[in-house]
Amino acid sequence: MAELAEKIEILADALRSSQRVAVLTGAGASQESGVPTFRGAEGLWKGKNPMEMASMEAFLADPAGVWEWYDWRRGQLAQCKPNPGHVALAELESKVEDFLLVTQNVDGLHQAAGSKKMVELHGDIWTLKCVKECGYKTLNKSPSIAKLPRCPTCEEYLRPGVVWFGESLPEEGLIQAHAAATQAEVFLVVGTSAVVFPAAGLATVARRSGAKVFEINPYPVQKKTTTVVLKGLSGEILPQVLEKMY
Numbered sequence: 001m002a003e004l005a006e007k008i009e010i011l012a013d014a015l016r017s018s019q020r021v022a023v024l025t026g027a028g029a030s031q032e033s034g035v036p037t038f039r040g041a042e043g044l045w046k047g048k049n050p051m052e053m054a055s056m057e058a059f060l061a062d063p064a065g066v067w068e069w070y071d072w073r074r075g076q077l078a079q080c081k082p083n084p085g086h087v088a089l090a091e092l093e094s095k096v097e098d099f100l101l102v103t104q105n106v107d108g109l110h111q112a113a114g115s116k117k118m119v120e121l122h123g124d125i126w127t128l129k130c131v132k133e134c135g136y137k138t139l140n141k142s143p144s145i146a147k148l149p150r151c152p153t154c155e156e157y158l159r160p161g162v163v164w165f166g167e168s169l170p171e172e173g174l175i176q177a178h179a180a181a182t183q184a185e186v187f188l189v190v191g192t193s194a195v196v197f198p199a200a201g202l203a204t205v206a207r208r209s210g211a212k213v214f215e216i217n218p219y220p221v222q223k224k225t226t227t228v229v230l231k232g233l234s235g236e237i238l239p240q241v242l243e244k245m246y
């Protein structure tokens with residue numbers, strides 16, 4: 001078993017010599033920014049079942065209650081800043097010819113760090129859209145919108161632009177993510193427990209298509225698919241990888 005420092009070199013070498021790189025991130029990538037993960041010890045929904053809040057059914061049953069919970073989350077996220085892991089991934093984008101960052105996070109921290117070539121598979125919490133899908137959509141970064149907002153076009157409720165349980169993922173994003181996993185020479189999995197499909201299956205797709213799969217996680221999960229596991233925090237490991245690349 002190579003030591004972490006050696007594995008950092010191995011990942012840096014692989015990235016340096018690759019033209020096509022795809023990265024999948026999950027809640028762990030934002031943990032060092034103070035955003036709680038879902039399934040860690042400080043699980044965001046600990047004591048509250050996510051299924052009770054993040055679904056259309058829940059919203060229709062109690063729109064104000066579900067909104068209140070999202071408003072609380074927006075307030076929490078508004079105080080979080082990108083961590084060195086986010087920054088390193090934004091930098092990586094500029095160093096690789098063909099790059100795609102696929103995130104399951106809805107917190108907007110990758111964009112805040114400067115990432116552009118990216119897909120938000122589970123949507124984003126700062127987008128508001130009409131619950132009746134009249135087409136109205138807007139970006140609103142206000143940390144608090146205390147009262148459940150209404151659609152200015154059709155007066156229905158607005159809802160957060162995240163993908164709720166039971167909803168389909170954005171088709172175009174999914175196609176892009178799948179294509180990137182298929183074509184990647186290096187596929188990097190950062191801070192995800194890989195239990196939410198289809199994102200969770202992307203590493204397998206990548207490996208079967210010939211990619212070297214690397215995982216960065218203090219509690220690695222991708223044992224079967226991963227070529228190299230870097231056990232630790234992404235905010236500590238990723239900047240070292242970038243430093244070793246050049």
Ligand code: NAD
Pocket residue numbers: 025026027028029030031032035036037038039040044104105106107108122190191192193194195196216217218219220221232233234235
């Ligand atoms: P998860 O909570 O299921 O798993 C987080 C993973 O990150 C765990 O394997 C954990 O060991 C690892 N981890 C914790 N700290 C880390 C660190 N500093 N560096 C690297 N890895 C670390 O999260 P998930 O797999 O993303 O799936 C949960 C779902 O919840 C996703 O659909 C996501 O959309 C949503 N979610 C998003 C956010 C966010 O936007 N930041 C936060 C919580 C949950």
